[in-house]
Amino acid sequence: VDETLRPATDYQSQELDAVWYMPRGGRAKVAVGNSSANPVSIIISDSTGKDRNITLRGYETRMVEISATGADKDGATQSITIHSSGEVGAVQAIGYLLFPEGGIRTVRMYDPAAMRSADLFATNLPIANRDVQLVLRNVGQHTLLARPRFRSSSSGSLSEGDVPLQLAAGESRIVDTTALMLRAAADPDFKAISVQIANSNPEEGSIIGSIAAYDSSSRVSFEIPLRDRGTLRTSAGSYPVRLDGDYTTIVSITNVTEEPAEFAGSIFYKQGTYSIAQRSLSPGESAIFDIADLRNRQVPDGGGTKLPSDLTNAQFNWSMLNGRDTPRLIGRSHLASPTRGISASFSCAECCPDSGVYRSVAPPGLTLTIDGFQNFTNSAQVVTCYGETQNLYESIPWNEINSSVAYSSSTSNNNNRSFGVSPGSASSYIDTFYTEYTPANCAFTETDYRLEQPETVNPTVAFGTLAAVVKGATTGIQVTVTPSPTSTPITLTLATSTGSGSAKFASNNSATMTITSTGSININGVTESSTMGNISLVASLNGKTLSSTTFTVVWVTLNIITSGSVDPNGDNGVAGRYFATTNQTTLNSPSIAFNGVLIQGTVAPVNFTGAIDLKRSKVSYARYDDLSNGSTLIPGDPYTCGNPDLTQCAGDSGTVNENVDNTPSTAGHVYDWDIPGTTINNPNSGDVGRITRTRQNFAEWASYNGVTVSNILRWYNRNSAKVAQSLSVGYESSFAGDNQAGQGTTSTAFDLH
Amino acid sequence: MRRLFLVFLVFASFNCAAQCPVELGEGRRDFDDQEYRASRIALARNVISATTSRNDGACFAAAAQYLGKFRVEAAIPDLIRLITLERKFDHPDRMLTIADKYPAVAGLLGMGEAAVPSLLDVLASQETTSLASRNALEALMSINSGHEGDVLAALSSFLSNEKDVIRAQRLTYALSTVRSDWCRRPFSTCEKVGSGSR
Numbered sequence: 032v033d034e035t036l037r038p039a040t041d042y043q044s045q046e047l048d049a050v051w052y053m054p055r056g057g058r059a060k061v062a063v064g065n066s067s068a069n070p071v072s073i074i075i076s077d078s079t080g081k082d083r084n085i086t087l088r089g090y091e092t093r094m095v096e097i098s099a100t101g102a103d104k105d106g107a108t109q110s111i112t113i114h115s116s117g118e119v120g121a122v123q124a125i126g127y128l129l130f131p132e133g134g135i136r137t138v139r140m141y142d143p144a145a146m147r148s149a150d151l152f153a154t155n156l157p158i159a160n161r162d163v164q165l166v167l168r169n170v171g172q173h174t175l176l177a178r179p180r181f182r183s184s185s186s187g188s189l190s191e192g193d194v195p196l197q198l199a200a201g202e203s204r205i206v207d208t209t210a211l212m213l214r215a216a217a218d219p220d221f222k223a224i225s226v227q228i229a230n231s232n233p234e235e236g237s238i239i240g241s242i243a244a245y246d247s248s249s250r251v252s253f254e255i256p257l258r259d260r261g262t263l264r265t266s267a268g269s270y271p272v273r274l275d276g277d278y279t280t281i282v283s284i285t286n287v288t289e290e291p292a293e294f295a296g297s298i299f300y301k302q303g304t305y306s307i308a309q310r311s312l313s314p315g316e317s318a319i320f321d322i323a324d325l326r327n328r329q330v331p332d333g334g335g336t337k338l339p340s341d342l343t344n345a346q347f348n349w350s351m352l353n354g355r356d357t358p359r360l361i362g363r364s365h366l367a368s369p370t371r372g373i374s375a376s377f378s379c380a381e382c383c384p385d386s387g388v389y390r391s392v393a394p395p396g397l398t399l400t401i402d403g404f405q406n407f408t409n410s411a412q413v414v415t416c417y418g419e420t421q422n423l424y425e426s427i428p429w430n431e432i433n434s435s436v437a438y439s440s441s442t443s444n445n446n447n448r449s450f451g452v453s454p455g456s457a458s459s460y461i462d463t464f465y466t467e468y469t470p471a472n473c474a475f476t477e478t479d480y481r482l483e484q485p486e487t488v489n490p491t492v493a494f495g496t497l498a499a500v501v502k503g504a505t506t507g508i509q510v511t512v513t514p515s516p517t518s519t520p521i522t523l524t525l526a527t528s529t530g531s532g533s534a535k536f537a538s539n540n541s542a543t544m545t546i547t548s549t550g551s552i553n554i555n556g557v558t559e560s561s562t563m564g565n566i567s568l569v570a571s572l573n574g575k576t577l578s579s580t581t582f583t584v585v586w587v588t589l590n591i592i593t594s595g596s597v598d599p600n601g602d603n604g605v606a607g608r609y610f611a612t613t614n615q616t617t618l619n620s621p622s623i624a625f626n627g628v629l630i631q632g633t634v635a636p637v638n639f640t641g642a643i644d645l646k647r648s649k650v651s652y653a654r655y656d657d658l659s660n661g662s663t664l665i666p667g668d669p670y671t672c673g674n675p676d677l678t679q680c681a682g683d684s685g686t687v688n689e690n691v692d693n694t695p696s697t698a699g700h701v702y703d704w705d706i707p708g709t710t711i712n713n714p715n716s717g718d719v720g721r722i723t724r725t726r727q728n729f730a731e732w733a734s735y736n737g738v739t740v741s742n743i744l745r746w747y748n749r750n751s752a753k754v755a756q757s758l759s760v761g762y763e764s765s766f767a768g769d770n771q772a773g774q775g776t777t778s779t780a781f782d783l784h
Numbered sequence: 785m786r787r788l789f790l791v792f793l794v795f796a797s798f799n800c801a802a803q804c805p806v807e808l809g810e811g812r813r814d815f816d817d818q819e820y821r822a823s824r825i826a827l828a829r830n831v832i833s834a835t836t837s838r839n840d841g842a843c844f845a846a847a848a849q850y851l852g853k854f855r856v857e858a859a860i861p862d863l864i865r866l867i868t869l870e871r872k873f874d875h876p877d878r879m880l881t882i883a884d885k886y887p888a889v890a891g892l893l894g895m896g897e898a899a900v901p902s903l904l905d906v907l908a909s910q911e912t913t914s915l916a917s918r919n920a921l922e923a924l925m926s927i928n929s930g931h932e933g934d935v936l937a938a939l940s941s942f943l944s945n946e947k948d949v950i951r952a953q954r955l956t957y958a959l960s961t962v963r964s965d966w967c968r969r970p971f972s973t974c975e976k977v978g979s980g981s982r
Contacts, residue, residue, distance in 0.1 A: 605930070
């Protein structure tokens with residue numbers, strides 16, 4: 032007789048029910064025990080309708096013979112109901128059936144109130160060459176339709192011809208299994224079956240049953256529980272394994288839901304642990320594990336471990352995985368020894384399903400080289416409700432972030448390889464979750480997480496900012512190499528992507544060079560760009576681009592305008608400021624004795640958007656002031672810049688947004704206006720005949736970020752003013768060519784000689 | 785040394801009283817060397833904030849322009865405070881602009897749009913006929929030269945949020961001045977709003 036030790040907490044009521052197949056001439060006995068210290072009164076009702084009342088003392092067990100009903104040659108159903116006055120779970124019972132020819136079978140008692148499904152299930156019943164005896168009893172309050180479904184334990188395929196059976200409340204009936212047995216005789220796939228009794232009454236615990244396969248030659252009954260889906264506890268199991276002598280241990284696990292269900296397990300033995308790989312079962316599908324076969328064929332687990340060839344005793348543990356709070360699986364172990372005439376079935380539950388799966392990678396974070404690879408491992412673990420950690424072996428189907436940089440693939444269970452493709456950062460990942468059950472009540476939580484393996488592929492190259500290089504000048508760009516130095520030289524290449532324009536490396540006057548470490552690279556602008564950003568700087572290694580940037584070779588052409596509109600092209604953004612200063616729109620003689628001068632820069636490329644400042648310096652000048660002929664230098668004058676670099680002479684630049692429009696227009700124009708000259712303000716009688724002169728030589732250039740981006744434009748201005756008898760100030764024109772501005776230079780002598 | 789000497793000569797021509805710690809103009813190093821630029825900015829800010837330095841008009845102008853060039857917005861309050869500080873020229877050799885005469889204005893022009901809120905506040909807080917208000921309006925118009933419509937929009941927006949009656953009156957006056965004077969000038973683009981960069 033096979034019965035599971037069950038705690039009182041497994042029961043929910045004071046009623047126990049059983050139904051079984053009774054052969055003609057068979058006898059049934061039930062052991063009724065009181066697990067409490069207090070006496071309990073019990074009423075036992077059987078199929079004959081007779082009740083008997085007994086009283087059990089504390090901890091007393093009594094055998095009760097169940098009266099036989101009139102079974103014919105096809106047998107009959109027999110059932111009992113036990114009502115107790117004790118606490119829930121105090122009274123437990125188990126029975127057995129004696130066949131008239133010999134042989135024995137378990138009579139199982141069920142507490143319908145504790146059942147967690149309306150349907151019933153059984154897993155892996157060996158039926159080949161055996162009679163299948165299935166009886167059902169409606170223990171609910173309403174008539175129901177019961178539809179037995181038989182599936183092959185090995186393939187999960189469904190046997191045809193399942194006929195629904197109507198059961199009135201309290202009714203018990205034998206199910207006709209003739210079609211099933213014919214199928215078993217003809218189809219090797221149906222040597223063993225799993226069973227589902229689909230119940231039209233959705234009320235949990237409204238039907239109970241009994242199923243067994245009877246071998247009439249050996250008179251051995253293979254009886255297995257026909258039970259409800261159970262609680263979360265029954266979606267995990269722990270069974271003894273015996274393999275000594277001719278003992279076999281076969282574990283079956285069946286998905287009893289209409290959705291896929293996963294499980295994993297382990298076989299614990301003295302020397303180690305054998306891992307049962309994580310597996311998904313489709314609805315109704317069973318997984319069968321013949322432990323002796325695994326041992327004898329030396330089948331390795333996911334980690335390569337094999338069961339010892341002399342293994343005789345072990346423990347099989349399994350658990351639902353990722354099943355949340357729904358019991359999805361039932362399991363059973365069938366332990367048998369033909370020579371000893373032993374056939375035992377175990378369906379011992381665990382306290383809760385395992386928590387997990389907890390996944391990680393080692394080492395976390397990889398540094399790769401281009402076209403190189405690195406191995407890493409992943410681990411997957413579950414923790415039983417008893418706190419034991421079990422390893423799972425699995426192949427990760429990696430997803431990739433930036434697979435053009437690096438990617439990973441599983442090479443075998445828990446082993447992976449990451450490949451570097453191009454420099455940069457990438458990540459291989461899977462989005463997963465772990466489930467955790469509180470051992471006390473199996474309350475569960477589910478946590479999503481990302482298992483991630485970050486990858487860095489070196490060498491990486493990062494360029495600093497470089498918007499433009501001035502033609503004819505050298506500009507540095509910071510190049511950061513990681514790691515620095517790197518063993519393999521990195522090639523830098525300058526190229527023109529479109530149009531015209533060119534640049535070369537200052538170090539070798541070439542368009543290519545190699546580097547191995549971080550530093551500043553100098554680039555010479557050779558010819559100006561025809562459009563903005565058309566020069567590329569590319570870092571590459573073995574033909575693969577590590578990084579790239581673009582820039583412009585820029586140049587400005589200057590010209591001086593001394594007559595006509597201060598806005599000759601309609602794009603001088605500071606023309607209004609000239610008017611605000613002079614109250615006129617033309618450059619010609621804005622006042623006595625001044626000259627309006629406009630310096631126009633034309634930027635190449637015309638679509639360049641960087642700020643171009645037009646700068647000015649004084650190269651030489653002399654100012655004169657006296658009451659005779661204007662030949663007397665004022666104190667401090669003359670000035671002559673001795674520096675051949677005219678940009679270093681005395682600064683005289685105009686103010687941006689006042690004189691200078693440094694934002695290139697759509698035509699590429701930038702401007703600088705000035706009104707050089709001299710005058711005598713508010714003259715009085717003492718100033719009559721006074722002459723003041725100025726002779727100025729300027730240098731003008733365009734500047735981009737402090738770098739001269741044009742030729743130096745030399746221009747001059749010379750003016751003389753005189754106070755008339757009327758105290759008016761007018762031009763003084765004693766010397767030819769005075770009172771004008773223009774390109775070139777002027778003598779700074781008062782008489783222009 | 786030679787450069788410093790030349791600079792000294794220039795200062796001498798503007799009657800500078802002491803050697804200016806900020807060289808006139810900016811060079812490549814000011815763009816390429818952040819530490820150097822930071823040190824020059826610090827010097828320029830010292831010039832702006834030190835009363836004695838203001839006696840040297842050329843030095844003050846150089847410092848203001850330098851701060852404007854590199855848009856040191858933290859210097860805007862100092863420049864606003866000194867918006868009426870006039871630089872004297874004994875022998876001017878050009879027709880002077882508002883930025884020549886008032887170096888703080890030159891610095892504010894360099895700041896561009898960052899200076900606009902402070903300039904609007906000057907218009908609201910100073911008498912309409914005051915030099916500060918006139919210079920603030922000139923600076924505002926200069927920053928938006930070629931984009932006078934932006935001044936109208938900024939003034940209108942500022943005015944709509946102004947709760948103080950007196951300040952609102954001053955802003956209304958400025959708005960009226962722009963419409964009646966600046967918008968009628970050649971090259972004005974009062975209809976042009978929100979284009980270009982300044």
